[in-house]
Amino acid sequence: MEINNLKKQYKGSWTPALDGLSLRVNAGKVTGLLGPNGAGKSTTINILCGLIVPDSGTAFINGKNCIKDTVSLRGHIGVVPQQVALFQNLTAWENFRYIGRLYGLPETSINDHAGHLLQRLGLEKHADKRVGRYSGGMRRRANIIASLLHEPELLILDEPTAGVDVQSRALILEFLEEYNRSGKTILYTSHLMDEAQKICDEVVIIDEGKLVMEGTPDELIRQTPDCRNLEEVFLHYTGHSLRD
Numbered sequence: 001m002e003i004n005n006l007k008k009q010y011k012g013s014w015t016p017a018l019d020g021l022s023l024r025v026n027a028g029k030v031t032g033l034l035g036p037n038g039a040g041k042s043t044t045i046n047i048l049c050g051l052i053v054p055d056s057g058t059a060f061i062n063g064k065n066c067i068k069d070t071v072s073l074r075g076h077i078g079v080v081p082q083q084v085a086l087f088q089n090l091t092a093w094e095n096f097r098y099i100g101r102l103y104g105l106p107e108t109s110i111n112d113h114a115g116h117l118l119q120r121l122g123l124e125k126h127a128d129k130r131v132g133r134y135s136g137g138m139r140r141r142a143n144i145i146a147s148l149l150h151e152p153e154l155l156i157l158d159e160p161t162a163g164v165d166v167q168s169r170a171l172i173l174e175f176l177e178e179y180n181r182s183g184k185t186i187l188y189t190s191h192l193m194d195e196a197q198k199i200c201d202e203v204v205i206i207d208e209g210k211l212v213m214e215g216t217p218d219e220l221i222r223q224t225p226d227c228r229n230l231e232e233v234f235l236h237y238t239g240h241s242l243r244d
């Protein structure tokens with residue numbers, strides 16, 4: 001995945017959300033897209049998914065243009081948005097069957113694949129409950145399953161562990177590592193630096209819509225004076241001022 005010189009300014013906004021952002025995500029790696037509030041992470045993800053059109057710049061996934069080839073890209077990427085994107089009045093099974101049909105998947109493949117993922121993400125006993133009755137952690141896990149039904153090569157997650165309990169978080173991270181070991185590429189955003197340091201092969205730090213630093217967590221920690229962990233590196237490059 002490659003982004004070049006992306007610029008985006010929302011209508012009515014004084015400052016750009018993306019101000020010439022360029023970055024690369026290598027295939028088969030877990031890459032963390034990190035930045036303070038308002039840095040431009042969700043805007044970047046939404047452009048990659050074809051939900052937002054940038055003012056200028058390019059974005060390619062597997063050689064396909066994210067701005068022009070949105071329909072053909074859909075089969076290659078799975079997206080887990082910050083907000084739970086499931087019907088609250090339907091059960092998990094009903095949601096997955098509906099989403100699977102939208103992707104044109106055969107019924108048997110939806111059943112097999114969703115069944116396996118429900119079990120792997122600890123939801124098999126709750127599959128016939130309405131999603132509206134799920135806890136926050138269960139909703140997040142169900143959201144991940146929905147994004148994986150079509151077995152995408154690239155999985156993009158926007159803060160997948162925000163606001164979940166320790167158990168759900170541990171299971172989600174373990175699952176993502178396992179998914180990556182099966183050869184898939186993951187791009188994810190988080191404000192949790194210890195988590196990013198643990199699971200990311202590479203991290204990209206952005207701020208005010210621009211690239212600040214990129215590299216492996218170890219490289220960045222070694223290169224940055226007086227920093228012992230990724231959180232210290234992050235604060236070193238993005239500063240201590242609040243982004244209210």
Ligand SMILES: Nc1ncnc2c1ncn2[C@@H]1O[C@H](COP(=O)(O)OP(=O)(O)OP(=O)(O)O)[C@@H](O)[C@H]1O
Nearest residue numbers: 010011013017035036037038039040041042043044
């Ligand atoms: N729909 C919108 N209309 C106007 N401004 C927006 C819109 N969406 C985002 N912005 C602004 O664009 C900038 C980048 O926002 P974005 O949501 O991409 O940042 P982020 O890094 O994902 O932040 P967070 O960590 O808080 O989720 C912010 O200043 C935000 O207020």
